[in-house]
């Protein structure tokens with residue numbers, strides 16, 4: 001294959017951490033730790049809680065920081081009587097470019113199923129947001145060696161009804177649940193196996209050109225010490241980082257991964 005046309009993406013999922021004051025500090029520190037070239041070579045994105053988004057927008061716009069941002073979830077609806085929910089149009093108005101959809105923590109704690117995730121993918125796209133669609137198996141599924149069909153089923157469910165053109169605007173994140181926040185990273189080969197199968201499935205369902213454009217991330221205990229070997233895999237185009245993204249220096253080191261590998 002010719003050289004990889006997909007720009008690497010490092011996205012920090014802060015989960016339910018950091019208030020708006022801490023968010024401002026972290027974003028400023030992160031931007032200061034990376035050069036313009038590093039931020040151009042590797043797309044760097046933060047995904048703070050909703051309550052921090054306005055502050056992050058102000059920091060990014062005010063200081064023209066080359067950092068993108070987005071949210072961790074959105075409502076499948078545009079507006080209305082949905083107490084506690086946030087719509088895609090509200091996120092777009094705040095300058096968000098990304099939104100996480102179908103994270104395993106939402107599937108687990110909020111009982112989100114593939115049909116709802118599909119609605120959320122559509123809601124994101126309808127508002128010009130790039131959904132970061134999370135898929136991944138739990139430990140039991142992995143032990144039964146059913147992880148590939150499990151992830152492909154989640155992928156099919158979440159992308160049902162989308163056109164090939166819409167799919168090129170989706171980022172897929174493979175996050176094995178057993179590797180999230182456990183310090184137990186999947187091996188680079190484990191990550192490649194599923195990311196490669198995801199791309200194969202995209203080729204089958206859509207077409208080769210579409211599949212080659214979709215960025216596929218790995219997530220689960222990613223750190224500065226393991227990012228280079230993960231990024232050396234041909235179908236891994238970036239990472240979705242939880243815990244390590246809360247430390248500006250650690251996250252910056254992750255974003256500097258090209259200095260440690262040639263691919």
Ligand SMILES: O=C(CO)COP(=O)(O)O
Pocket residue numbers: 013103175179180181182183219220221222240241242243244
């Ligand atoms: O869930 C994750 C990112 O969405 C991964 O979290 P950790 O990097 O803390 O394992």
